[in-house]
Amino acid sequence: MSASVLELPDYRELAPEVAARFDKISERPVILEVRNLNKVFESAEGPRQALKELSFEVRRREFVTVIGPSGCGKSTLIRMLAGLDEQSSGQILLDGREVSGPGPDRGMVFQGYTLFPWLTVKKNVMFGLEIGGHSEAVAESEALQWIEMVGLGSFANAYPNQLSGGMKQRVAIARALANKPRILIMDEPFGALDAQTRCQMQSHLIQIWRQVDVTILFITHDLEEACYLSDRIMVLGSNPGHLMEFIRNPVPRPRSDEQCLSPVFLSVKKKAGGVDPPGPILEPGATAEDSHDPGGG
Amino acid sequence: MKPTRDWLGLRRELPEGRRNVLVVFSFALPLMLWCLVSYVPWIWHPMVRIADPGEVSYFQKEMLIEKKVFAAENRTMREAGLRQAQGSPANPIFLPAPHKVAQALITAFQTPPRLPNEPWLHESLLHSISIIFWGFALSSIIGLPLGILCGTFRAASRLTEPFIEFFRYLPAPAFGALCVAMMGIHDAPKIAIIFIGTFFQQVLVIANTVRKNDPALLEAAQTLGASRRQLIFRVIIPGSITDIYNDMRILLGWAWTYLIVAELIGATSGITYFINQQGRYRNYENVYAAIMMIGVIGLATDLALAWLGNNLFPWKRQGQKSLWETALDYIRPDYVK
Ligand SMILES: Nc1ncnc2c1ncn2[C@@H]1O[C@H](COP(=O)(O)OP(=O)(O)OP(=O)(O)O)[C@@H](O)[C@H]1O
Numbered sequence: 071m072s073a074s075v076l077e078l079p080d081y082r083e084l085a086p087e088v089a090a091r092f093d094k095i096s097e098r099p100v101i102l103e104v105r106n107l108n109k110v111f112e113s114a115e116g117p118r119q120a121l122k123e124l125s126f127e128v129r130r131r132e133f134v135t136v137i138g139p140s141g142c143g144k145s146t147l148i149r150m151l152a153g154l155d156e157q158s159s160g161q162i163l164l165d166g167r168e169v170s171g172p173g174p175d176r177g178m179v180f181q182g183y184t185l186f187p188w189l190t191v192k193k194n195v196m197f198g199l200e201i202g203g204h205s206e207a208v209a210e211s212e213a214l215q216w217i218e219m220v221g222l223g224s225f226a227n228a229y230p231n232q233l234s235g236g237m238k239q240r241v242a243i244a245r246a247l248a249n250k251p252r253i254l255i256m257d258e259p260f261g262a263l264d265a266q267t268r269c270q271m272q273s274h275l276i277q278i279w280r281q282v283d284v285t286i287l288f289i290t291h292d293l294e295e296a297c298y299l300s301d302r303i304m305v306l307g308s309n310p311g312h313l314m315e316f317i318r319n320p321v322p323r324p325r326s327d328e329q330c331l332s333p334v335f336l337s338v339k340k341k342a343g344g345v346d347p348p349g350p351i352l353e354p355g356a357t358a359e360d361s362h363d364p365g366g367g
Numbered sequence: 368m369k370p371t372r373d374w375l376g377l378r379r380e381l382p383e384g385r386r387n388v389l390v391v392f393s394f395a396l397p398l399m400l401w402c403l404v405s406y407v408p409w410i411w412h413p414m415v416r417i418a419d420p421g422e423v424s425y426f427q428k429e430m431l432i433e434k435k436v437f438a439a440e441n442r443t444m445r446e447a448g449l450r451q452a453q454g455s456p457a458n459p460i461f462l463p464a465p466h467k468v469a470q471a472l473i474t475a476f477q478t479p480p481r482l483p484n485e486p487w488l489h490e491s492l493l494h495s496i497s498i499i500f501w502g503f504a505l506s507s508i509i510g511l512p513l514g515i516l517c518g519t520f521r522a523a524s525r526l527t528e529p530f531i532e533f534f535r536y537l538p539a540p541a542f543g544a545l546c547v548a549m550m551g552i553h554d555a556p557k558i559a560i561i562f563i564g565t566f567f568q569q570v571l572v573i574a575n576t577v578r579k580n581d582p583a584l585l586e587a588a589q590t591l592g593a594s595r596r597q598l599i600f601r602v603i604i605p606g607s608i609t610d611i612y613n614d615m616r617i618l619l620g621w622a623w624t625y626l627i628v629a630e631l632i633g634a635t636s637g638i639t640y641f642i643n644q645q646g647r648y649r650n651y652e653n654v655y656a657a658i659m660m661i662g663v664i665g666l667a668t669d670l671a672l673a674w675l676g677n678n679l680f681p682w683k684r685q686g687q688k689s690l691w692e693t694a695l696d697y698i699r700p701d702y703v704k
């Protein structure tokens with residue numbers, strides 16, 4: 071950690087109302103709890119530890135972003151949370167119950183587009199509902215509400231190949247939310263989108279999150295995205311993947327684009343960037359901001 | 368990608384006009400070659416068609432004689448002071464001119480068979496089609512589910528595929544004698560040959576197609592709460608159905624290639640019988656006509672299936688297409704198989 075980062079004033083001192091906000095969050099019940107999570111991949115060259123002793127918790131209606139350099143185990147973590155991979159040791163508790171295997175209580179949105187190409191937008195969103203035993207009529211009316219919520223009402227009968235990347239991800243969000251998951255886990259969902267669309271999607275996601283009672287764990291490698299979206303930022307380091315720091319994001323909500331230039335925002339960004347190791351080595355006097363900005367600004 | 372005017376653009380589409388020219392040429396060039404060989408007397412024409420036998424004892428009008436023999440006989444006549452034979456260059460009987468074959472394409476259907484119990488051309492064709500149909504249908508009834516099973520469950524794949532991999536190298540016609548011994552000489556052994564020729568490939572091809580299905584979709588469905596059964600029927604099958612459909616079209620083409628061998632087994636039948644008989648009568652126009660009919664039927668079937676597929680799978684479609692547009696797409700190889 072560079073000297074310049076350490077010199078930053080603590081936001082807690084800056085804003086007592088921020089501390090109050092986080093105290094309130096910490097009174098909410100824990101939705102997701104991860105305890106001493108380890109993941110070792112057995113490869114031809116021998117075992118390789120991808121995640122080491124990871125512990126954290128996410129509270130109800132919290133928006134947590136996970137940030138870290140490529141290869142630090144972000145995807146590995148969420149695949150285990152989703153139940154698609156098994157941890158080597160440790161526990162994952164959802165509402166206090168240990169998760170085993172994938173289930174509709176954890177809604178997933180992946181970076182790659184995973185809509186079913188043979189189903190229309192409406193049928194895609196209905197998929198989880200029908201699987202969950204809802205009648206077709208109920209599933210349809212609920213699906214239409216979710217499609218309306220993500221702003222794609224006029225595309226309900228379109229097939230995924232007729233949608234842009236941003237629209238596909240909105241459908242994926244609607245599909246995940248339609249199941250009323252306890253937590254929505256997103257793995258770099260906007261990574262493949264252009265900068266402009268990504269900005270729109272971010273504010274759209276915030277809007278949805280404000281309207282719906284859902285907890286979000288959002289993975290990204292874009293600092294700005296992490297700062298803009300989150301209540302807390304979980305910074306992972308690599309080799310092996312481990313928790314470096316949990317940053318409380320003091321930027322007040324609702325957040326606007328201009329706020330991305332505010333001193334508080336920049337200080338958070340600097341903090342998150344500063345604990346992100348694989349940048350160029352910081353020269354004395356240079357700020358973390360100048361020399362290391364994995365988000366690309 | 369925008370079409371390019373460059374004839375040699377790497378993997379680039381050509382403008383509409385150039386594309387159409389090439390489509391026409393793809394059929395016109397072979398036809399032109401055939402016309403050249405048939406109608407230009409100094410190209411090839413290794414025979415002489417006798418117009419006037421002269422005083423050569425065994426020459427007859429309309430007889431086809433090799434050029435060398437014709438010249439030798441005429442030399443003999445000239446030296447003996449006898450009247451020489453007259454004739455014009457001609458191609459061998461096994462290469463009829465295009466117009467002859469075109470005529471035969473019509474007359475072959477109108478000409479009654481020579482022997483009373485022989486089938487008409489259309490009867491022969493129908494018989495062949497029914498053999499293909501039953502062979503392919505039986506193969507698909509077992510092969511399709513088995514292929515999907517193998518593509519879905521490693522256990523099924525490990526249990527069946529090694530043996531099928533071995534069996535598919537055995538040439539189907541090699542089983543002809545066995546099939547006749549077991550099933551008699553009529554249609555059953557022929558259907559069995561088509562079955563053997565198709566089935567083993569079918570299982571492997573379909574299993575592979577199912578395996579190529581995007582695993583991310585399966586995972587997405589799992590996170591939505593799908594059970595194993597729902598994964599199979601709601602993700603694996605619909606996810607590979609279009610590719611399976613195209614596999615089936617290609618496999619149907621392979622089934623046709625086994626037809627002639629199959630029909631030779633036991634009592635020769637169908638289009639093969641027609642071709643053999645016409646060959647025996649030296650009606651080579653009819654032989655060509657019959658062979659072409661196989662090509663036309665094969666192409667027409669595949670075209671109809673392509674059109675049907677476009678209507679069955681709306682998510683693959685770029686827009687509503689008429690049969691004619693499908694045909695154009697089909698001939699221009701820019702459609703994705
Ligand atoms: N199936 C696997 N077998 C072996 N090693 C793996 C496997 N999956 C991931 N890894 C290793 O685990 C580490 C973490 O990978 P992971 O995909 O979780 O990184 P990430 O943080 O998501 O990176 P990115 O930002 O590029 O998506 C990497 O070093 C990778 O090589």
Ligand SMILES: [Mg+2]
Pocket residue numbers: 144145146257
């Ligand atoms: Mg990743």
